[in-house]
Amino acid sequence: MPLLELEGVTRVVPIPDDEPLRILSGVDLVVDAGEHVSIVGRSGSGKSTLLNILGLLDEPTDGSITFDGVPVRRMSSADRDRRRGREVGFIFQQFNLLPGRTAVENVATPLLYAEPRRFWRRRRLALEMLDRVGLANRAEWMPSRLSGGEQQRVAIARALVRNPRVILADEPTGALDVQTGQSVMQLLDSVAHDTQSALVTITHDPAIAALADRRFRLDGGILHAEQPEAVR
Template identity: 85%
Template sequence: MAILVLDGVTRVVEIPDAEPLHILRGVDLVVDAGEHVSIVGRSGSGKSTLLNILGLLDEPTGGSIRFDDVPVQRMSAAERDKRRGREVGFIFQQFNLLPGRTAAENVATPLLYAEPHRFWRRRRLALEMLDRVGLADRADWLPSRLSGGEQQRVAIARALVREPRVILADEPTGALDVETGQAVMGLLDGVARDSRAALVTITHDPHIAALADRRHRLDGGVLHPAEVEAVR
């Protein structure tokens, strides 16, 4: 079942005393539950803009986007915020962990705004998610004691603790070495499949892109199917 459907999505930015900047030009994309889709492209190709639209942070200038078969353009700002907070998990290149909080406290942070039955169980849920990413023995460690790969796994656990329907990963391995990056992506892919979440990875690395079920290239604001050689 499709969770995200983009149809002819455009994004245009008006610039005073200059021609409008066309960032996205008629993007079509369908992402199903449990599917991993990767999008590659050079810097400035519109990848981050597309990610923001997929994550309900920005609205398209034209075209339409449906989230779980609900037209996003018909949602109020409050409805978009609520759906994003409940059903979208973001993972970034920079881990953005709170330095003065333990791994468990970082993972539990999104649950501070969760429903009461999850709020009161937030430490237990955080510990369960840390165990799932192989860091149960690091629960009470501060980020400064963790390696780069461990910090990224904490960031993954934080994004997944709310059990989102959609996971958006923006250059999630950019700060890691190749071997650690592939291990982290394998972990993220496995957890997403187990939870039947849609996973969209934005990357410039063809090796990371090759791990996805479907691959696309964003070039000049236009999205094309892309063949990426599999990692050996």
């Protein structure tokens, strides 16, 4: 069963004293467990809007979304919030680490709202995840002491510490050099495969998009599937 399924998803935003702005038009997308899907598109093409819909932050104007077999329209607002907090991991280009907390404290932050069993083990779980991303020796370092690539790996550990079913990465390598960016994507692919999570990468970089199992291009709010050789 697909983890994410979008059918005919449209997003239209009303504009005062003007025509409504159509951001997405009839988007169809299916993402399976353990699969990496990439979506490329120019600035303003609707990538962030699509990511917000996939992450249960926004609702479409028309169309349907199914999350792990459950139609999103049947969920209450509280149900969506709980599912997003429990099962969706967001990774952004800007690391958004808390400057006054160590790497392990940053990674443990999402577990402050976890069930008691994971809440009381939050430091241990955070340390295990930092070890997974190769930063066990940086656990007590403040973000200001970490390189850009290390900060991004801390942000990845923070997003993955809850074992999300869906990982949404918005320009995760945009602030990194090429070599570090490739390393970050290999890490995400490995984690998604090992945990059977769905990984969706939103990027403007064709080289990063080419690392995915399937690739799509968002152009004028319309999602097009691309063949591997078309991504250059």
